[in-house]
Amino acid sequence: MDYEGILAQIAQEIAAQTDRGTPADYIPQLACVDPAHFGMAVALADGRVFTTGEADTRFSIQSVSKVFTLSLALGRFGDRLWSRVGREPSGLPFNSILQLEHEQGIPRNPFINAGALVVTDAILAGHAPREVLGELLRFIRACAEDEDIHIDDAVARSETRHGDRNLALAHFMAAHGNLHHVPALTCGTYFHQCAIEMTPRQLAMAGRFLVGASGFPSQISTGSVRRINALMLTCGHYDGSGDFAYRVGLPGKSGVGGGILVIAPGRASIAVWSPGLNAQGNSALGTLAVERFAQKTGWSVFG
Amino acid sequence: MDYEGILAQIAQEIAAQTDRGTPADYIPQLACVDPAHFGMAVALADGRVFTTGEADTRFSIQSVSKVFTLSLALGRFGDRLWSRVGREPSGLPFNSILQLEHEQGIPRNPFINAGALVVTDAILAGHAPREVLGELLRFIRACAEDEDIHIDDAVARSETRHGDRNLALAHFMAAHGNLHHVPALTCGTYFHQCAIEMTPRQLAMAGRFLVGASGFPSQISTGSVRRINALMLTCGHYDGSGDFAYRVGLPGKSGVGGGILVIAPGRASIAVWSPGLNAQGNSALGTLAVERFAQKTGWSVFG
Amino acid sequence: MDYEGILAQIAQEIAAQTDRGTPADYIPQLACVDPAHFGMAVALADGRVFTTGEADTRFSIQSVSKVFTLSLALGRFGDRLWSRVGREPSGLPFNSILQLEHEQGIPRNPFINAGALVVTDAILAGHAPREVLGELLRFIRACAEDEDIHIDDAVARSETRHGDRNLALAHFMAAHGNLHHVPALTCGTYFHQCAIEMTPRQLAMAGRFLVGASGFPSQISTGSVRRINALMLTCGHYDGSGDFAYRVGLPGKSGVGGGILVIAPGRASIAVWSPGLNAQGNSALGTLAVERFAQKTGWSVFG
Amino acid sequence: MDYEGILAQIAQEIAAQTDRGTPADYIPQLACVDPAHFGMAVALADGRVFTTGEADTRFSIQSVSKVFTLSLALGRFGDRLWSRVGREPSGLPFNSILQLEHEQGIPRNPFINAGALVVTDAILAGHAPREVLGELLRFIRACAEDEDIHIDDAVARSETRHGDRNLALAHFMAAHGNLHHVPALTCGTYFHQCAIEMTPRQLAMAGRFLVGASGFPSQISTGSVRRINALMLTCGHYDGSGDFAYRVGLPGKSGVGGGILVIAPGRASIAVWSPGLNAQGNSALGTLAVERFAQKTGWSVFG
CATH class of the missing domain: 3.40.710.10 (DD-peptidase/beta-lactamase superfamily)
Incomplete structure (x- = not known):
């Protein structure tokens, strides 16, 4: 062709x-x-x-980064991951909070923001944000066979400054016991992963x-x-x-x-x-x- | 294998x-x-x-019948069909009426009940229910290369007697101008198609x-x-x-x-x-x- | 004053x-x-x-008529009426169907359309629509001390012709067992009561x-x-x-x-x-x- | 009597x-x-x-405290307050986040949690939390003609530790521009007011x-x-x-x-x-x- x-x-x-x-x-x-x-x-x-x-x-x-964090999380937790996040289309916008309220803090799938926060929260278990972001970059670089892949710190900082909607999702899931780290920490890691x-x-x-x-x-x-x-x-x-x-x-x-x-x-x-x-x-x-x-x-x- | x-x-x-x-x-x-x-x-x-x-x-x-009616409707109307029904997962049960209210009587997709009613309503254009059902049976029989495929009338009648939920969906779409026939007629045809x-x-x-x-x-x-x-x-x-x-x-x-x-x-x-x-x-x-x-x-x- | x-x-x-x-x-x-x-x-x-x-x-x-039908229904059924309709503000438009789906066909209150249909359906028990409408007019006329109060038939007929949204509500409640008459009959009576x-x-x-x-x-x-x-x-x-x-x-x-x-x-x-x-x-x-x-x-x- | x-x-x-x-x-x-x-x-x-x-x-x-903060806010802002919070029954639980999403971060009324947070956020304008809480206590004590009214610090601290749901509401409103202080500050003040x-x-x-x-x-x-x-x-x-x-x-x-x-x-x-x-x-x-x-x-x- x-x-x-x-x-x-x-x-x-x-x-x-x-x-x-x-x-x-x-x-x-x-x-x-x-x-x-x-x-x-x-x-x-x-x-x-x-x-x-x-x-x-x-x-x-x-959000393309969500594919890579999901791969890490599935590799580490397998199907146990699905106790914390569903795998159904949501029929709602990416940052909606509606379904979370109906469904007790369990996001519909790992690709809407709430679900991606849970995935990031999962791979943070036992690790510092810096370690998780390092592992993520190593995974992506290995897949791409290219070491020159980095996080744009200015974007990460800006996401943090404008992160209220994601912090709302994170606090809401924390209220339902579906976040295992402080919302600011999980969100901070998430904002950096998105800034790759x-x-x-x-x-x-x-x-x-x-x-x-x-x-x-x-x-x-x-x-x-x-x-x-x-x-x-x-x-x-x-x-x-x-x-x-x-x-x-x-x-x-x-x-x-x-x-x-x-x-x-x-x-x-x-x-x-x-x-x-x-x-x-x-x-x-x-x-x-x-x-x-x-x-x-x-x-x-x-x- | x-x-x-x-x-x-x-x-x-x-x-x-x-x-x-x-x-x-x-x-x-x-x-x-x-x-x-x-x-x-x-x-x-x-x-x-x-x-x-x-x-x-x-x-x-x-509801497997919805695949065949959709095929007929796409053959007859092509992409014009999508002005009356969407093609997104709904994230809701098959017979839900919620999304219809938010989205002005346009069902999310042709495989939830509301969307299937619209598809049936579309292929009814210019035809009597009996003709549409005849065409549908001929199509299925041709695909299956088997003439011995029929509608179970007892099931169709029973669906009609217990059809309030679908009639609600149909009247609701009629109120939004998204049903071109009397709800009882579209629903009646739909109940018969489901009874194949x-x-x-x-x-x-x-x-x-x-x-x-x-x-x-x-x-x-x-x-x-x-x-x-x-x-x-x-x-x-x-x-x-x-x-x-x-x-x-x-x-x-x-x-x-x-x-x-x-x-x-x-x-x-x-x-x-x-x-x-x-x-x-x-x-x-x-x-x-x-x-x-x-x-x-x-x-x-x-x- | x-x-x-x-x-x-x-x-x-x-x-x-x-x-x-x-x-x-x-x-x-x-x-x-x-x-x-x-x-x-x-x-x-x-x-x-x-x-x-x-x-x-x-x-x-x-809908001012809903006050009079509610009075008749409370007089006849007392607090038993509240098993079929709530008494909470709905926070939604008068003709919304959303809450009905969440709450199993029980309307929020007797003054939204769905609730008023249930009230009319209740006072229809054992009576023909004509009798119920007659009783309603007698009640209003007695309250007003004025016999010259009537139903505008043209309005009632027009409501019936454009009644799909209310019929959707009625069929939906029928599907949940919360309508005791055929939707067309309850709605027809309701349309006439509104046309006073x-x-x-x-x-x-x-x-x-x-x-x-x-x-x-x-x-x-x-x-x-x-x-x-x-x-x-x-x-x-x-x-x-x-x-x-x-x-x-x-x-x-x-x-x-x-x-x-x-x-x-x-x-x-x-x-x-x-x-x-x-x-x-x-x-x-x-x-x-x-x-x-x-x-x-x-x-x-x-x- | x-x-x-x-x-x-x-x-x-x-x-x-x-x-x-x-x-x-x-x-x-x-x-x-x-x-x-x-x-x-x-x-x-x-x-x-x-x-x-x-x-x-x-x-x-x-939440009885919401009556007193609302009184202070109405006294200070009058009807301008209603640009930030509605005055309709919500038809939803006290801590629901659903309506906020539909209605662009404007809470339905000042007595649900989201609305009370906005009221507290309003009276924080130009004041430190300590000043606002002092003014609130002075108001309540004057109304009651009783100086022996205080905040239970243990309750306030505990509310703060379990405050994720209210923080979610606050961040959500911040994302819609309807919170003028950092969520933690508004929520902290709110938790203390509730602990009176x-x-x-x-x-x-x-x-x-x-x-x-x-x-x-x-x-x-x-x-x-x-x-x-x-x-x-x-x-x-x-x-x-x-x-x-x-x-x-x-x-x-x-x-x-x-x-x-x-x-x-x-x-x-x-x-x-x-x-x-x-x-x-x-x-x-x-x-x-x-x-x-x-x-x-x-x-x-x-x-």
Whole structure:
């Protein structure tokens, strides 16, 4: 397949779009990012990597980090993790507190904010935040085979200053006994994990551990690969997950920094970055780019 | 692969289960079905069919019928259908009315009851109920290559007598202008579609049109196949859809009669029947049986 | 007190208002009413009656009728009625279906639509709709000492044609076993009760049975008077009840026809009519008029 | 009226009750209070005071303190306060976070926890917590004409240690810009205000400023008296407010310490204390005691 040509066509189509969505505005560091940015990278199971646009520009991966912390937590706790967090789509926005009240402080899934806080809280057990963040970076660097992946401290500090909504979620879960550390500590760790910076190329490389191709080494078992992909497909785009599955047909996880990690099982790991978001908080043109890529390659998990 | 052996092992494991769930109790015709029933059939892309248990006993397909009406509606209206119904998981029980109020009478997806009523209402446009039901039966019979598929009138009448919850949903949507026929007419058609009886073998045969295998003739386009499978995966088991995707890893649609249709894209159509339901209204042992089948075959859309 | 002067001042202030709210628009018969109408009447415990504006023009009392059906139901069933309907403010719009789902088909109070349907359903026990409506009219006429009070059939028919939302509520309660008649029958009776026409003078006269003044004959016990006034104060203006209590300080019940019945315990029954509604579905200028009346007379139940 | 005899009868009836409700269990200091306690005091407009039971035993007034902080806030800000908090019954439990999400961080009324936090946050403007608490104690002591009213520091510290639910509410409102101080500071002040200890006699004396009787000096205007009584009647018992209005017919405010302050406008201020709570978090036997008192005296604002 002419991956280079496909990516070039997509880049051209994306460049022509006038409605580019709106960058996240809750912290200045994200709000001031130019929505004109676009980068995409595809890491194939055969080792080749194709890119287009700003594939080597760093962006804030934000909630894409939840895929990596979930992998660590599943590796450490296995199915015991599910006593503290569900695995159902929530049908609600990413930062909603409604369901928590109905369901006794148990978040619906590990990819909404409340659920991701529980996952981070779990891997903090017995460790200092610094250790957990170190382990997370080592895991991501190993997956990406790239040591040059870091946390943007200015973003982390800004998240902390504007962290009231996540602190509300954390205190609420603490009130239900579903947080094992002080809310400020769990949230602080979470804000730093979200502030990891990566390039599209690095993210595509890092995502290979979820492709499940025989050629790839994976840090986790085949069963875990499948389960994480299942969660990405049903819950990876908040209350836009059904739409993403319908249009793209591949598991993916988005972040409010405008990044999306998409897995084509057995074939490739794909990363895209476009900072403008749609109404559900997912990258508007990033979604379009991977939809086009799936159409042009014919890739879909659904037939 | 030794499909026969796999199915025999599964049948044995299912027979040994003491907690079999509870049959649906809202109409006598379903409530009195013995939870000991179990049947399963697998229709492979190469034409072979394997079965175990009561593969030739008829059961009420109930909401599995929504897959077939959705196929007809997508064929007739294409993406215009999505102006009247969403395609997101609802995070709520199958018969909930909550989301309708928040979202102006637009149901979340075509597989919850409200959404299925809209789909039926759509295909009623310009047709009498009798015609629509005739078209639906012809479609299912053609897919299954079996003329001996019928509506159980006693079930249809009983659904009508106990149809207040669905009538509430229909009137509510009518109040929002999202029902184009009198609620009693749309509901009446819907109750009859749910009362279609099939055997596991017939249902597995009928489901082949969603496998997307080159050997299979399909009544719908590859794009439609993928989209319906995507909807089955994200929404096919109500507020248990995430759990089904996590455990089974294949698209499926359940009915309160205890049937589940599962698609292994490119490989097979699988039907299972066990009348006892779990808390989310999906067949408890039917889910276990297809989970085991996916484990033993290694089939998964997720890697 | 110079009631005549007070009412004249109020009429002048109301006439000068340019923002008059919006008449109910769900049926043509209410939508086409001119928002310039205004009438008010005060029936004092000493027998005197004062009026201003169109005190002898008929309007559709709509939900004000719920006070009279509740009185009949309490008279017939006493506290047994509360097994089928609560007596708490709902915090939700008048026609919301949300709480019904959370609370198993038991409406929050008898003044939201769902609760009023249950009250009407209760007094239908053993009676034909015609008989119940006859009894209701006889009760209102006796209270008002005026035989010239009737149902507007055109309004009743129009409510029936646009009755989907109430039918949804009724079917929903039927599904929970909290409706003892066919939804169409209970709703039909309810639509006719809401279509009763009265003038402000007639309504003020009819409301005297809730004043609890020794000079007034009352068709119901002192205990029932107090309880109905309590319900009017906490629940009589839907999700605007708290605001009405805060601003006016007297129990009242509004209708979407723009009428409000207000009780000053021990002193007077007050009726006001202005068709334009506020966001909560209560008469905008009617509320202002009774707020001014309470200020000028110094009447309040709160000190 | 034989107030002494009435109170003696009530004390006897309360003593005979076997189902006494359950003391609040979220902090040890409240959980360990013996539910057998009972005390009641009535301060009449003519200056006489009648008591029964443990009228001179201190208890934690908890949410009854919200009446006093609201009085201070209304005195300082007047109707400007209502831009930050509503005045409608919520229809939800005292500590619910649901409505906050729907309504952009504006609490429904000043008597649910979220609303009380906003009121405390308002009176903190320009003042240190110590100053605000000092002003509050001076106000209460002046109302009660009793200097011996203090904060129980052990209770305040314990509330702080178990304050996650209120911190969640505070952070949530901060995220919506409706908290002007750091959540920990506003919550800390709030926890101390709730930890004020009073005896039934002191509370009845302090409540006289809301009676609106000419004989009583009041620290606030007649208009404010009426408005606070209106809010107590519609919102003073959380999602049991409608029931309290129906059964008792007088404005009241409860606290989870088992105290209730009840106002009979123009007549008396009544305080009751019984630590066991009902399902809505209001004193079970305290409610019964004031219901009996209203029946025996014939007092009601409703006729």
